[in-house]
Amino acid sequence: MGFDGTNCPNCGADLPDTLTRAKMVACAYCESTVILEDDVLRSAGEKGVMAEEPSLFVLGREIQYRRERFLPVGQARFSYGAGWWDEFWAVNGAGEGVWVSVDEGEIAVERPYEIGVTLSPDRLKKGARISLNGETFTVTEADSATCMALRGEFPEALHVGQTYEYWHLSGPNGRLVTLEYSDGEFAASEGTWVDPYLIRPYLIRPENAGA
Numbered sequence: 001m002g003f004d005g006t007n008c009p010n011c012g013a014d015l016p017d018t019l020t021r022a023k024m025v026a027c028a029y030c031e032s033t034v035i036l037e038d039d040v041l042r043s044a045g046e047k048g049v050m051a052e053e054p055s056l057f058v059l060g061r062e063i064q065y066r067r068e069r070f071l072p073v074g075q076a077r078f079s080y081g082a083g084w085w086d087e088f089w090a091v092n093g094a095g096e097g098v099w100v101s102v103d104e105g106e107i108a109v110e111r112p113y114e115i116g117v118t119l120s121p122d123r124l125k126k127g128a129r130i131s132l133n134g135e136t137f138t139v140t141e142a143d144s145a146t147c148m149a150l151r152g153e154f155p156e157a158l159h160v161g162q163t164y165e166y167w168h169l170s171g172p173n174g175r176l177v178t179l180e181y182s183d184g185e186f187a188a189s190e191g192t193w194v195d196p197y198l199i200r201p202y203l204i205r206p207e208n209a210g211a
């Protein structure tokens with residue numbers, strides 16, 4: 001039993017072994033994204049075109065955030081009214097992941113989050129106060145975005161061309177909750193906005209050698 005077979009169902013190319021812990025991967029050799037469901041691989045859509053833009057982060061180059069190091073393994077680009085931003089899925093040595101969203105100089109680091117309540121998108125207007133897991137959050141931004149391109153691996157299925165409603169909620173102590181809604185389902189992540197100097201490419205310095 002279990003997952004065996006790591007070839008793209010579209011072009012047959014080898015897919016990374018790490019797909020066993022990711023849910024979705026963009027094939028590096030063709031235009032497909034591939035999703036792993038119930039130990040079966042299937043094509044999920046197109047990966048879109050990731051125009052090369054200067055970015056703070058690159059897939060495969062470790063980043064350091066506070067005392068932790070993360071390896072960006074997936075990059076998703078979303079367009080919205082004011083332009084576009086990138087969401088990097090980055091994992092640490094234990095395989096735990098964070099989303100690092102980068103919109104020019106604005107950076108947020110968030111972990112997957114269970115909202116624990118049933119929400120209605122209609123209630124989530126800017127300024128609305130929402131209770132999540134016993135804490136009160138205020139909706140500070142409400143907008144929608146469309147996925148433009150995918151590269152690498154992701155812990156959830158994303159689809160190029162799909163439009164997501166999203167909300168930023170601010171809570172106690174600078175906490176940030178991001179809600180996404182598409183096809184009748186919410187996904188949530190929780191974290192904080194991060195000063196750009198606190199998160200940076202991990203450099204091999206003498207004090208880091210051997211770490």
Ligand SMILES: [Zn+2]
Nearest residue numbers: 008011027030
């Ligand atoms: Zn392929």
